[in-house]
Amino acid sequence: MECWVRFNAQSQAKERVIRAAQYACTLLGYMLQKGGVATELHQTIRHLEGHMSLTRKLLRLGNSVEALEAAKRAIHLSDSVLRLCLTISHLNRAMYFACDNILWAGKTGLISKLDQDKWNQRSLRYYLFALILNLTRDTYELRLLIEYEERCRAAKSSSSLCPSTIVSADHISSSPTASASIALPVMLARLSRQIHLLLTVLYSNPPLLLDLLKNSCDIFIPLDRLGIYPTGPGFVGVCGLASSVLSILTMVNPWLKIKP
Incomplete structure (x- = not known):
């Protein structure tokens, strides 16, 4: 409740x-x-x-003010990539809401002879650009978390690795025949580790996972309505x-x- x-x-x-x-x-x-x-x-x-x-x-009337306030807060972030993505995204959301408000006024008759198609296209373009920036932010944060998880795993594995194991691995990698025979299994194992790492990071960070899914779903809406990807x-x-x-x-x- x-x-x-x-x-x-x-x-x-x-x-x-x-x-x-x-x-x-x-x-x-x-x-x-x-x-x-x-x-x-x-x-x-x-x-x-x-x-x-x-x-x-x-x-959504008045949401432009909220988006501008969010942009003012984002401009003080210490991370330059997050600061750029979030500030410009909020500014685009503010323009999207402004166009949306004008469209509402046109549909209700408050603004006569409004070119609704033109304003709808403007609104969708601002919306699309904001979503692209949001996805860029999600991808950036995901990359940072993956790199952090990789460093943690590398530190754990290096502390538990025996010297004899290292010598054996170097000997195998120096043999051309052995390298050719294990190339594909090694690549598959590396790909499997990367996928497992990605899923682990997303599972451990539900807010990032939900935001990534939400923005990925949303982006098809303006792409379809703008005719970019019907x-x-x-x-x-x-x-x-x-x-x-x-x-x-x-x-x-x-x-x-x-x-x-």
């Missing part, structure tokens, strides 16, 4: 729930269309999806629904939210 109270008290919680419902409607509409269901029902689902999208835009409404619906559920999960459990 305490988690639910904390979740419901957040201003973005309702927007995340409506976002999940919106992309669920996108997926449902695609499935109904593929199944040859009546056009009236399909149109009803489309209208419901449009209303949810408009409601989300209303709930995937279809069904795939977009699945990605949007999955990323929304992950976002809700980080709100219910704040320790799962990546920091900074």
Whole structure:
């Protein structure tokens, strides 16, 4: 109950729930269309999806200010890569929300004769660039954690390695025939170790794993709608629904939210 109270008290919680419902409607509409269901029902689902999208835009009014404040905090980070990625990402989010607010005003009739297609394209481009920077940040943090884990393992293995083992290994590697015969198994073993290391690091860092999955799902949405990498409404619906559920999960459990 305490988690639910904390979740419901957040201003973005309702927007995340409506976002999940919106992309669920996108997926449902695609499935109904593929199944040859009546056009009236399909149109009803489309209208419901449009209303949810408009409601989300209303709930996001003022989010540009929050994004600018986040950019001001990120600019003081000590790590230069994180500082660059997060600051520019938050600035792009601020522009994305600003374009989104203008779109909401155009759709509701507050701004007449607004070129909604043009502003929608601008909004999606800012959104895409912010997601690219977020994924860059996730990849950078993942690389740092992998390097740290490798150093820890190397320190443990070097302390337990016997001198006789080192001599034997050098003797084997000096033989051309032996090197050729063990090249493929060594490469496979190294690849297996790298995959195991990657999975270990991700398993040990749930906030990074969730953020990486969420951004990876989200990025297909602007790619599809900008026509850069069309995937279809069904795939977009699945990605949007999955990323929304992950976002809700980080709100219910704040320790799962990546920091900074």
